[in-house]
Amino acid sequence: MNLIMKKTRYLILMLIYLLASFCSAYSQEKRAEIEWFSDAKLGLFIHWGLYSQAAGEWKGKPTKGGEHFMLYERIPIKEYELIANDFNPVGFDAAQWVKTAKDAGMKYVIITAKHHDGFAMYDSQSSDYTIIKRTAFKRDPIKELADVCKKEGLRFGFYYSLGRDWHDPDVPTNWPQKAGRSNTWDYPDEDAKNLPAYIECKVKPQLRELLTNYGTIAMVWFDTPELVTKQQSTEIRELILSLQPDCLINSRIGNGLGDYSIIEQTLMAEIKRTPWEACLTMGRNWSYNKFDTLYKSPEATIRNFVDIVSKGGNLLLNVGPTGEGIFPPRSTETFNGLHDWLKVNGEAIYGTRPWKVYGENLIEGTTEDASQLSFHDAEFDGTPKVNVPDLRFTSKGNVVYVFARSIIDNKFVINSISKEDKINKITLLGSKKNVKWKYFESGLQIDMPLLDTNQIPVYVLKVELK
Incomplete structure (x- = not known):
């Protein structure tokens, strides 16, 4: 047996092993939820x-x-x-929030139930530090959102800060060094902090409330596991699944026990064929900041979205509502851009999987300009800052979708498609005009119809193979 055959056999056996492991680890219903997640592609993240x-x-x-x-x-x-004395978001309208998400093509909604400040944005009986007990609002926005999402057919989940809580005396941290993200001004003795007490007295009771009182929860989106032990992560996972067996849990439960992985404010460098999600902001900040003027353009957002999907991931796109409970005006352009673009090109996104390669450059020597800044968990954006003409790919059955991103010339060559791919037909989504194409030694030459300069310049070719 030659070396190539040995390597091929090894890869096949590894694939069989991984598939068997996956099937044994999850129930049929849980596998169906993971498949749904991989098809959904786009969710709304709300920091509030x-x-x-x-x-x-x-x-x-x-x-x-x-x-x-x-x-x-x-x-x-x-x-x-x-701050709670002034927090009275009378402009909050769950139906309007969900309508905006649904119209933009989003399939699920995740909202902050408790962030690092420890404040519960729901009716928690485990704490008196809640929107019901401390504000004049006296309403439960988590309940209202969950009910509307169910009515409108969107999956609903919640964010929960796991290893950080600046309101609780028993939460030590270790990033980027000991006590690096701890409340040391109110609680200076880091060694006296009792993490198990926090887990048992606050985390587990609040998770039980959120998983019991708000209907079906599709996802628990944990953040910052910090010093949570494997035993604690295991117990938390068991608690969640005992109450909601089909609920998905992200990797930030810690200790390798999540159902899908997360990257934040950056893009993946390669195809990843296990479930994953990139969470990105529309502007500079996760939450509303009146000084934030650096909102991404719809073109940049859609470029990022396409890149994520081409590599097998989902985009969880964040918006930060105001203190009055209203999405900031600058977000409207992004929501509308997604709506218009997905109305034409959604078939190339939803339910697709990565192709044999995720993309290729159109101009030699150019690449996306990703930030070289080191990660910073408050204000950081490592997404590309330059819209480079290039290609991305997705696939579904016998169809390959080719995304021509920010192209200048409607004539270009796709090096990854050759005569061996046996093309039956090529069309441009959203256009009835013919696409001219022919094989070259270097690949497939495309001559697209003249481009509509009024639309977002991310065009999709549907390549149907025989």
């Missing part, structure tokens, strides 16, 4: 809490750290709690 009321300002000055400003400004709990 007391930090939204502050809107990036504290005592008349811009804050550092976005929604993490309690940490960055070292604000004592007794002062930070006073």
Whole structure:
């Protein structure tokens, strides 16, 4: 047996092993949920809490750290709690939020039930630090959103800060060093903090509430496991599945126990064929900040979305509502751009899987300009800043979808498609005009119809193979 045959046999055996492991690890219903997740491609992330009321300002000055400003400004709990006195989001309309998400093509919604500041944005009986007990609003937005999502056919899930809680005295942290993300101004003795007490007295009771009182929960989106042990992650996972067996859990439950992995504010460098999700912001910040003017263009957002899907992932796109409970005006352009583009090109996104390659460049020597900044968990954006003409691919059955992103010339060569691929037909989604094509030694030459300069310049060719 030659070396190539040995390697092929090894790869086949590994694939069989991984498939068998997957099938044994999950019930048929759970596997169906993971398949649904892989088909869905697009969700809405909502960061909303007391930090939204502050809107990036504290005592008349811009804050550092976005929604993490309690940490960055070292604000004592007794002062930070006073924000709740002014937080009365009477503009909140769950039906409008869900309509906006659905119209934009989103298939699921994730909202912050409890962020690092420890404030519960729902009717928690395990804490008195909640939107019901501390604000004049006296409504449960998590309940209202869950009900509307069910009515409109969107999956619903919640974000929960696991290993950070600046309101609780028993939460130590270890990133980027010991006590690096802990409340050390109210609770200075890091070694005295009792993480098991926090897990048992706050985390588990609140998870039980959220998984019991709000109908079907599609996903639990944990953040920052920090010092959570494998035993604690295991117990939390068992608790979730005992209450909602089909619920998906992200990788930030910690210790390798999630159903799907997460990357944040950056793009994947290669195809990943196990479930994953990229969470990206529309603007600079996760939560509403009145000083934020750096919103991504619809073209940049759709380029990022296509890149993520071509590599096998989902985009969880974040919006930060105001303290009044309204999506910021700058987000409207993004939502509308997604709506218009997906109305034409959605078949190349939903239910697709990566092709044999994720993409190729059209101009030699060019590549996407991803940020070289080191990761920073408050304000960071590692997504590309330049719209480079290039190609991305997805596939479905005998169809390959070719995304021509930000192209300048409607004539180009696809090197990854050759005569061996046996093309039956090529069309341009959203156009009735013919696409001219012919094989070259270097690949497939495309001559697209003249481009509509009024639409977002991410065009999709549907290549049907015999």
